[in-house]
Amino acid sequence: xxxxxxxxxxxxALDELPGExxxxxxxxxxxLVFGAGLAAFLGVRLTDPSGFAExxxxxxxxxxxxxxxxxxxxxxxxxxxxxxxxxxxxxxxxWHLGAAMLLGVVFLWIKGAEYADKAAQGIGIETxxxxxxxxxxxGFHAAHVIAGIVVLGLVAIWDDAHNIEVGAAFWHMxxxxxxxLFPVIYLLA
Amino acid sequence: MNPLTRAWLALLxxxxxxxxxxxxxxxxxxxxxxxxxxxxxxxxxxxxxLSRYLGLWQAPSWRRGFNLxxxxxxxxxxxxxxxxxxxx
Numbered sequence: 001x002x003x004x005x006x007x008x009x010x011x012x013a014l015d016e017l018p019g020e021x022x023x024x025x026x027x028x029x030x031x032l033v034f035g036a037g038l039a040a041f042l043g044v045r046l047t048d049p050s051g052f053a054e055x056x057x058x059x060x061x062x063x064x065x066x067x068x069x070x071x072x073x074x075x076x077x078x079x080x081x082x083x084x085x086x087x088x089x090x091x092x093x094x095w096h097l098g099a100a101m102l103l104g105v106v107f108l109w110i111k112g113a114e115y116a117d118k119a120a121q122g123i124g125i126e127t128x129x130x131x132x133x134x135x136x137x138x139g140f141h142a143a144h145v146i147a148g149i150v151v152l153g154l155v156a157i158w159d160d161a162h163n164i165e166v167g168a169a170f171w172h173m174x175x176x177x178x179x180x181l182f183p184v185i186y187l188l189a
Numbered sequence: 190m191n192p193l194t195r196a197w198l199a200l201l202x203x204x205x206x207x208x209x210x211x212x213x214x215x216x217x218x219x220x221x222x223x224x225x226x227x228x229x230x231x232x233x234x235x236x237x238x239l240s241r242y243l244g245l246w247q248a249p250s251w252r253r254g255f256n257l258x259x260x261x262x263x264x265x266x267x268x269x270x271x272x273x274x275x276x277x
Contacts, residue, residue: 017251018244027243035262042269049273065208069201072234076197079242083193172242179204179234183227187211188270189220 023169034177038184041133053189055130058123060114064186067110068178074103075175078152078168085161097156100171104149111142134185141177148174196241203234224270232263
């Protein structure tokens with residue numbers, strides 16, 4: 001939501017929020033859900049810090065770091081798409097949305113390779129509590145990435161500026177969750 | 190350079206920085222210091238996304254509120270992360 005279309009002067013705090021109010025309700029709800037999950041993860045870690053550290057060594061930090069770059073770049077393209085649509089550059093906005101979706105697919109491909117590698121090592125959801133949280137949180141996030149790709153596709157078809165603003169906001173929410181999830185699951189040893 | 194592009198570059202730098210900081214544990218840097226750095230960078234990334242990608246730069250009071258709550262949340266995560274180091 002780099003810019004918002006011209007609208008009436010704000011009268012209350014809620015009117016100041018850019019974009020759709022319901023999308024902000026969703027963003028806050030998702031932050032609460034993932035926030036609780038990450039706090040629970042670190043809470044359970046207190047019972048077995050060395051086991052969690054050992055389990056974390058099986059993760060691919062480089063792949064996850066690459067995925068962070070992919071997702072923030074995808075968010076950048078979605079934000080640019082809105083700005084382009086607002087100045088009437090409709091075709092270029094659609095190309096940006098398409099590129100953002102493609103990077104979403106790249107994110108899922110890297111995530112899929114990571115899951116396949118874990119499966120090949122015989123690591124599953126019941127291997128250790130660390131992996132239960134790992135699969136639950138990253139899997140739930142990946143489901144949001146899939147939903148986000150669909151949403152971006154829909155707003156690329158029905159591409160008025162308001163639709164793109166709402167769709168891009170959903171995508172930025174996915175981005176926001178990842179920048180909190182990635183360091184806690186992959187980096188805090 | 191427009192603010193959106195600056196935000197994107199900042200996110201790339203902060204993301205790379207987080208990974209580099211995490212690698213410092215193997216160089217002998219205290220995990221507590223590394224944890225502080227990683228969560229500080231996460232908070233900064235979240236601030237950039239909220240402000241520039243989600244447009245909260247247009248709503249300064251909401252931006253302050255989100256930044257404050259996320260900052261407190263990152264402190265909670267840091268506390269949970271540091272408890273084992275403090276108690277052993």
